Amino acid sequence: MKGFINIPAKRGIGLLDIMPTLSVAAGLLGIELAQTARAAGPDFSQDGAPFLKKYCLECHSGDDPKAELSLEGYTDSASIVKGRKTFEKVLRMLAIGEMPPKKKPRPTVVAVETFTEHVKAVWDFSDRNAKPDPGRVTMRRLNRVEYRNTVRDLLGVDFDPTESFPSDDIGHGFDNIGDVLSLSPVLMERYLDAAGTISQRVISANPGKPAVRYLAGIYLQPGGSTTKNQFRRMDPSAKDAKLSGPFTASGGYLKLTADAELFYRATLYAETKSKEPVKVALYIQGGGVKEGSSAQELAKVFGGEQPRLKGAKILKTFEITARDAKTPQTVEVRISRIAVSNAGIALVKPTSGKPHAILHIRHLWTEGPLETRPKSQLMLLGSNSDKPNTARQQEIITRLLQRAYRRTPTKAETDRVLQFANAQMDAGLKWEEAMQKVLQVVLCSPKFLFRVEMDDRPSAPQSRAINEFHLASRLSYFLWSSMPDDMLLDLAAKRQLTANLSAQVKRMLADERAGELGRNFVQQWLQIQRLKTVAPDTKLFPAFNEPLRQAMLRETELFFETIMKEDRSVLDLIDSDFTFLNAPLAKHYGITKTGDEKPKTLKFKGADFQRVLLPDRKRGGLLTQASVLTVTSNPTRTSPVKRGRWVLEQILGSPPPPPPPNVPELEESRKALSADTLRKRMEIHRKNPSCANCHAKMDPIGFALENYDAIGGYRTQDGGQDIDAAGEFADGTKFTGSEDLKTIIRQKKELFVRCLSEKMLTYALGRGLSYYDRPAIEKIAKGLASNNYKFSVLVREIVKSEPFGMRRGYKPED
Secondary structure, three states: OOOOOOOOOOOOOOHHHHHHHHHHHHHHHHHHHHHHHHHHOOOHHHHOHHHHHHHOOOOOOOOOOHHHOOOOOOOOHHHHHHOHHHHHHHHHHHHOOOOOOOOOOOOOHHHHHHHHHHHHHHHHHHHHOOOOOOOOOOOEEOOHHHHHHHHHHHHOOOOOOOOOOOOOOOEOOEOOOHHHOOOOHHHHHHHHHHHHHHHHHHOOOOOOOOOEEEEEHHHOEOOOOOOOOOOEEEOOOOOOHHHHOOEEEEOOOOOOOOOOEEEEEEEEEEEOOOOOOEEEEEEEEOOOOOOOOOHHHHOOEOOOOOHHHOOOEEEEEEEEOOOOOOOOEEEEEEEEOOOOOEEEEEEEOOOOOOOOOEEEEEEEEEEOOOOOOOHHHHHHHOOOOOOOHHHHHHHHHHHHHHHHHOOOOOHHHHHHHHHHHHHHHHOOOOHHHHHHHHHHHHHOOHHHHEEOOOOOOOOOOOOEEOOHHHHHHHHHHHHOOOOOOHHHHHHHHOOOOHHHHHHHHHHHHHOHHHHHHHHHHHHHHOOHHHHHOOOOOOOOOOOOOHHHHHHHHHHHHHHHHHHHHOOOEHHHHOOOOEEEEOHHHHHHHOOOEOOOOOOOEOOOOOOOOEEEEOOOOOOOOHHHOHHHHHHOOOOOOOOHHHHHHHHHHHHOOOOOOOOOOOOOOOOOOHHHHHHOOHHHHHHHHOOOHHHHHHHHHHHHHHHHOOOEOOOOOEOOEEOOEEOOOEEEOOOOOEEEHHHHHHHHHHHOHHHHHHHHHHHHHHHHHOOOOOHHHHHHHHHHHHHHHHOOOEHHHHHHHHHOOHHHHEEOOOOOOO
16 A cells, blocks of 8 residues: 555564564655645634534524524535635624624634634635636626727727716726626616717718918018008018018918818919019928928029028929909919928019019918818728729728627628618718718617627536637727727737737737726726825815825826836835826925935926936835825824725735724824824724724734825824834734835735736726636736746736636536
8 A cells, every 4th residue: 555565474573673664654654644634625624613513503503593594514624615605704704793692602813813714724725726717707888988998999089978977886996897887777878978979079971161271471470560561571682581581471370280181372462573474482391391492492582592491392383473462363282291380482583684573472371171071080981982882881881890899790780780871871861971870879789888708608617718809808908998909800800819919918018008007907906096086184284285186196107107118027016216206296205306326406397297216215116105195094194004904905915804893983183183192092992802803913004104194295203202113913023114014015025916916807807806716816926926027927927817818608606
């Protein structure tokens, strides 16, 4: 038998002779039994069931158990795993002291902790050894941010159609969780209204006439004309440039931009005594004019040798035949998509020896852009003009549906929309009006409003890869909070997205749209979206105002975006040597110089931010940013409890249980605030036995941050007494202040990395995590540890994880 040594039966061998062999055998047997015990995991029947029998089964057993909850069947580890949801409630009731009832024998705090740790150990062992399970995601409605961004990227319009939408509900800390994103009648009405507004802004059924902009001759440059005449005189023989010309108008005023096609015109007449034709040149210069006219060409006009005409490009030369102010002549040239600094007019020199003419310029003016239809309309309704109308319409609708539905539409879907469009035109609508109706239908379709992942095997329990189009949507809404772009859709159509996943993640993180991850994920993970509504007592904290509020939020966003864009270690989120400051925030932090070897005095321009190397470790990392410190405080004072709980929940992933009922809050009167330090008042509060256990975990963390007041300003005293920021964790680790706290958390990096992985995976999936997601979390954390904790690795491991890229059918336990 494995683990035993066979002893041959020989005569003459005594007990003393075989003792060494028996000792070896016993040792090997003990090792194997220990390994077997570890392989089997914690044994609830030995370590947990006695607790239930002593404190719970008296009420929760038999034919009529209290609260209709029977715990009789929970006798071993397997039953605890199977009844996880029930036992989560049991542990919660034990933690807050609701059970057992006060009249029954009650366990000590240590006994409850030991029982809880054992149950969690059973679950932990089961989770680590469970078969991979991708779980299921509820069909998700686009939340407000996703809807706004999707409309922007689908139609090329940049306005917010969601201003009147109701707020999205929050689940598991985020507003993109499928289970809570319901569709109320009010929201449906808003969708209908928004679809109508969007369709009219995107498609113009009756385009307006091109705009016309005039600049009168007396306002042309060089300035200084004082004549009351409406015409500006240009006499090349004059010594003053204000009289001799050439004259120019600002390209910005005339709207000569890179995205417009328009006519540039001049209205004028000429005065001459010569019979030689009078000619003028219209020219442009600066901006997007890459190549000007040659020196030979410029020499043909008066003033062509002047520095003012350097780089000018002569567009066209015209003969001026008008000789009367009553019947001036207009000349024009078409300019196509060139950004211009100046548009000018110059008189062409006559043949040598001939007298020159004098120009009288009424105005320089433009008409355009000539295309008055919205850019979105050209993008949306553009097609190959060589095709018949029917084929062009099918091309347009198919393209719209593919981008709106985030997948290739079926023939039946396309035909249905085509029939609807034709019916609208048969009813007398213009084609553009019919397409407005089509767009409204598409924007109100569940296939647009929801992220639909159709499943041809909804009841099959086996895990399988999701459709490539579904993968493209999961990826884009995770990183961009918007629809897949054409590259993702093209790869999905070719079934090549999975094979190019790493390259696409790298590309998408470099895209400016990835800033949505920095805003949406970070604000909700850190709970700093509450900064928009917090109201600190301005009498106690007069420095707090709207510019400072905005600066606090922006610092955190820029900091996270830098970690992401520079692909830094996620551990830098805990402690770093840099941050982003503007003038209000730098003043609030008391930072006047950089932390360089040769410190530089900080200079700011308005409310602009700049990256700053910090002079010490009082700042640096999320824990000491004013955004976090403010939302974890009360209006009148700091809150070590809130700050400690925040660190446990959002940074270490170890949330404490909810507080027991009927525990009084600390007194908030000004007399109480000034009477003693907060630490001393908290010590009195913790004398309540039901509070002491959880506060022992939260308060030390919170007190480490006591040097920061309720709006994140640094201080050394509270209530007129020196602040004591020292503390000790349950494991005996001692610390003093935020610097030590950051060091300790970086040392406990496994907890932070696992917590961050859980938060971001929740955000990426749009569902709460469950026990079967544990192997995926462990794999993500392991991948980070193996690659220097780089941010891109975190994202890559998430999108390559089984919950993100796989699916399964419905199970009864769901």
